[in-house]
Amino acid sequence: MATIIDGKAIAAKLRGEIRAGVEELKARGITPGLAVVLVGDDPASRVYVSMKEKACAEAGIYSDEHKLPADTSEETLLTLIEQLNNDERIDGILVQLPLPEQIDESKILEAISPAKDVDGFHPYNVGRLATGSPLFQPCTPYGVMKMLEEIGCDLQGKEVVVVGRSNIVGKPVALMCLARHATVTLCHSRTRDLAEVVGRADVVIAAVGRPELIRGEWIKPGAVVIDVGVNRVGEKKLVGDVEFEAAGKRASAITPVPGGVGPMTITMLLFNTLESARRRAARG
Ligand code: NDP
Numbered sequence: 001m002a003t004i005i006d007g008k009a010i011a012a013k014l015r016g017e018i019r020a021g022v023e024e025l026k027a028r029g030i031t032p033g034l035a036v037v038l039v040g041d042d043p044a045s046r047v048y049v050s051m052k053e054k055a056c057a058e059a060g061i062y063s064d065e066h067k068l069p070a071d072t073s074e075e076t077l078l079t080l081i082e083q084l085n086n087d088e089r090i091d092g093i094l095v096q097l098p099l100p101e102q103i104d105e106s107k108i109l110e111a112i113s114p115a116k117d118v119d120g121f122h123p124y125n126v127g128r129l130a131t132g133s134p135l136f137q138p139c140t141p142y143g144v145m146k147m148l149e150e151i152g153c154d155l156q157g158k159e160v161v162v163v164g165r166s167n168i169v170g171k172p173v174a175l176m177c178l179a180r181h182a183t184v185t186l187c188h189s190r191t192r193d194l195a196e197v198v199g200r201a202d203v204v205i206a207a208v209g210r211p212e213l214i215r216g217e218w219i220k221p222g223a224v225v226i227d228v229g230v231n232r233v234g235e236k237k238l239v240g241d242v243e244f245e246a247a248g249k250r251a252s253a254i255t256p257v258p259g260g261v262g263p264m265t266i267t268m269l270l271f272n273t274l275e276s277a278r279r280r281a282a283r284g
Pocket residue numbers: 140163164165166167168169170187188189190191194207208209210213228229230231261262263265
């Protein structure tokens with residue numbers, strides 16, 4: 001039976017380190033600041049934003065919340081971003097996605113200063129990651145990397161199979177694994193014989209959004225399995241993209257859903273904000 005990778009415990013440990021880092025900066029007169037921008041009243045987005053604010057408060061990070069109505073124009077949002085880009089108290093700017101349809105998402109993401117882009121979605125930061133000199137790395141995939149590090153999983157020379165090629169998880173996590181010298185295969189909906197490809201992996205990273213698509217019997221004995229997927233089945237139950245019980249009988253380590261990758265995402269947002277504030281401190 002696989003070791004269960006406890007995302008909550010890893011996140012709690014990291015958050016303790018972040019809190020200590022924030023204290024250290026505060027003692028030098030610098031309070032890390034995160035601006036959180038929410039446009040409209042999508043219930044899921046509201047929940048994410050309040051979780052982020054709560055996490056900032058617990059870490060000692062100043063959070064500056066901007067809640068704008070659903071009919072906000074692109075111009076108004078761009079003006080706010082410009083103000084935040086120039087606001088010295090703000091080290092990170094987070095615009096909660098998705099945005100209402102009258103606003104061009106890529107235009108907004110590109111307006112955020114790359115030096116405050118703690119979500120790592122600006123094309124400049126995507127390019128920095130792709131060329132092997134990252135400035136800010138997107139939070140969910142970065143959290144996956146921290147988990148692998150925490151369990152002592154050295155990726156050098158390993159076969160990593162990533163399932164899912166989104167810009168927010170699949171592609172960046174593949175680049176991060178490549179930077180750690182893994183041999184990486186990136187799968188998607190047109191991949192032929194997914195079972196065979198997954199069966200070769202020393203490390204499987206699933207980010208698909210299809211409940212239990214990855215069958216336990218596909219997993220190579222001893223593989224490490226990281227499940228990013230969060231799928232609601234029925235009223236209350238959440239399951240991942242991997243058939244957890246069956247995969248757990250073959251894997252050496254596996255993340256549960258919930259309680260695996262989930263708690264790492266906001267943790268890495270705090271981590272990136274602290275990192276940005278440290279850069280401000282170094283600039284003097
Ligand atoms: P997207 O919907 O953007 O991407 C899904 C990817 O899966 C696509 O590349 C798609 O391929 C691929 N795919 C779909 N069906 C199949 C299939 N049958 N076989 C192989 N590949 C397939 O999803 P996200 O990356 O945004 O999210 C993935 C999951 O991770 C979701 O469950 C989401 O909720 C979760 N998530 C969790 C986070 C956390 O904090 N824990 C944060 C972000 C996401 P194609 O490109 O060909 O369409």
